[in-house]
Amino acid sequence: MPKSKPSIAPPAAHADVQSALRTLEAGSNGIAAISAALQGPLAPAFVAAVELIREAKGRAIITGLGKSGHVARKFAATLASTGTPAFFVHAAEAGHGDLGMITADDVIIALSWSGEQPELKTLINYAKRFAIPLIAMTSSATSSLGAAAGIVLELPKAREACPHNLAPTTSTLMQAAMGDALAIALLESRGFTALEFANFHPGGKLGAMLKHISDLMRSGDAVPLKPVGTVMSEALVEMSAKGLGCVVIVNASGHVAGIITDGDLRRKMRSDLLTVSVDEIMTPSPKTVRSDALASEALEILNSAKITTLVVTDAGKPVGILHMHDLLRAGVA
Template sequence: MALKGGRAHRAPDSHEQGSMTLGTAQSQNTSVVETTARDIKLRERVRRTLAIEAKGLAALSAAIEADLGDAVEGAIGFIERARGRVIVTGMGKSGHIGRKLAATFASTGTPALFLHAAEASHGDLGMVTPDDVLLAISWSGETSELGDIVHYAGRFAVPLLAITSNAESSLGRAADVALVLPRVEEACPNGLAPTTSTLMQLAIGDALAVALLERRGFSASDFRVFHPGGKLGARLLKVSDLMHQDAQMPLARLGTPMSEVLIEITGKRFGCCGVVDDAGALIGIVTDGDLRRHMSGELLVTPVEKVMTSSPFVVDPRELASAALGQMNRRPVPITVVFAVAEGKPVGILHIHDIVRAGVL
């Protein structure tokens, strides 16, 4: 018997303690079962959303084999012939999709910008010229805010392309080319929130951008011009962007004694020295491995060609640094430094540390 606050409290006996433990365990098990059930139901809902949206993309792909394919070709033709930009416009969720598509066009070689449909009626239509192409996005095709843009396009003969699900809508009828998307089920259980529909708008816009990219032969080098920053920009760096050039390269001519070669290796701090002939062509390299293999009392007076490794591995200065890194790692014995050679002559030297610092990895 224990006293607390003037009242007696009896400690539970062993039978009561066992009952309490059992009850707690049952409660915990019930909670685990309920949590698991909720998780399973949640995952089912997620899978349902993905399945519905996948059906939408499948329907879109099938539509390309019919009339939508002709419309896509027509839209691409208008954009290719335009001397100006693609002006993408839309409202609400379609507007958000439009912003992304304008950015995708611009970054893949098709000059583009996004025009807010509501702001267009308050002066921003001044951004649009007859040299441009308008791309208006509206699932219903009856977005009231697009009215002034549609009227402007007709008045000033600006080509109008439409992404909509209703060919007979105001937008669909006014467009020079209407990309009519198949009507499909929204992933939203209430059928209200744009989900499958916006995914399809995004997909057809991306398809236009990529088709134009390929038609124009837009290369990785071109892509890097518009993506100089971040991880993507680093991945597109070339060997020539990172290599050390001219006096920074450790080089020695045929006949140079190893005493001078060691000074060159120590001074340039790449752990190696390239060997060139009288014409300046790279014919060999001296590495720390070569030094170990030829270590003797005569090393310092030995001509460099007696120590060097002939026909060293080299890279093209025009190739991507990431590709050069892969080749360096795939050598029978991975190497950390490589010469860049053009027309047989060394034009630079690249160390793996240069690649790491640039964020290529």
Template sequence: MPASAQFTDPSLAGPAPASADVLAIARQVLHAEAAALHDVADALAATPDFVSCVQAILQLKGRVVVTGIGKSAHIAGKIVATLNSTGTPALFMHAADAIHGDLGMIQPEDFVVAISKSGDTPEIKVLVPLLRRKGVPLAALVSNADSYLGQQATYILHAPVTKEACPNNLAPTTSTTAALALGDALAVCLLESRQFTAADFARLHPGGTLGKRLYLKVGDLSRQNQRPQVTEDSPLKEVLLEISGKRLGATAVLDAAGQLAGIITDGDLRRMLGSFSELEKLKARDILTPHPATIDVEDFAAEALARMQQRNITQLVVTEDGQFAGFIHLHDLLREGLV
């Protein structure tokens, strides 16, 4: 760590607090922020601007541009990410960079949300007249509705905060939590107004575990596997070779009409060894488990995992239009990071 980054003034360092004191401080912070969120929720009923703002964004042909300075800029970035992921096109614009060229990203059909606790920061005071000159609607997400920003805005998104959780009432803590929560409320209202579904969400989140849970189908995985199958009259040796050769720990057993009659797993074979003396006479029908757990190719892979966990098994028979179509194994789900 560079010397300049180290804490070098021992006169400012007090004794380490006891564990009980640390927990008390943490609980105090959380209670303070939770109380502030109740105040923000109550403030929504005092003004029609929030509803009008949602309606205006729903009719928007452009994008929502969210801006702020300092910690508010970080909150703005998160709100932008939430809006984009829930069907509302959005951009982040740093308030300081806006007056040095980034203002050019704002188009006539856009909508601007400016975040500022005080609503009176120098950068905001410079930025607001430039936004008004562009003629775009401006929503002020502020704690002080009577501030410069609040007075100049088309809509006020009021996030009243009387005191920060910081004991010095300086570090943005409660105020940023309130702004973030109000931004989430805005995004969810837009989401529900648009009837944005889980399928829509999946189309915007194709990567990572979350995306796979929302779009990956059973058939996407089972079609990559071999399809172990024997008939009801298949001798034990054929069953053993099919299970070991296809390496899925099981084989389907089909009847004379090609319908699924049951399944034989590695576990069935082990149990069979202690139950039968004349192994050479055994047929698949003698050791199969009827009515095995199945899943359709069009079901989500996450549902396959849930069924395996519920039944404490490692594979499911996959069907397509009611016919045997293969297997999906726990290893397939592990490989995709769903477990």
């Protein structure tokens, strides 16, 4: 008799997958608890924290230790990149000279789930001595940290995803979520724009997405242009010479009237193609983009319209042309 194959459990029933699902569920419950608290007792403290940080003459000093310290470092980076001057101070290093980084104009935001880390005492005393506002992000308003703080962002107590309820998992996710919530509330209350965001993110894909079209487009003689009434044989020469697979058609006033692409040629192939006017072949009112728009906007237009080229205009007149390849080279797409 042939040997029967061992039964294989469905992937979703695998113990590792079930463990991951329990972890995600625990994290989701933690985030849901914060959302509920923000619609109740946590709201006044949250509003007060946003106002205090926004109105501070100095910077937001984010501090913490252990896993809370790692979250605090990320929180500081998020604030700094979204218009709120901020930096991280390690709670343990503060008492060894780093207190000198903190001024009376600053606001200290201390992260500690228990609120009882002894290393925070040095920072607490320093804040009291120089009347530096202190915001606590903790799960216990009655802890040493909570009692010392002027504003307490008391996070709901939640079980860690760790089966022993020990390893910081749900708690650090909740701290990170609250940090993001504060950063975005500050961003929106300041009216922080995408252009300001670009100033802080000149590198990487984010920087590329925030470049202006004028930085990436082809302009001048590189733009394939022909007036209405041109015969197709001349338009094809222009298309070939510029190597962009298209030619922009302009009217007598210099405004964009249409565009002819390789696709138009395939769709409208005919025996007299070379002798007819571009007016018969062109696609009128092509997709355009302003030269001061962001590269991310151009990418969205290209993807949604399923095209590869955009005419760049200023008051309806072509000033450049942008190809998907230009975005690829810049690292946008």
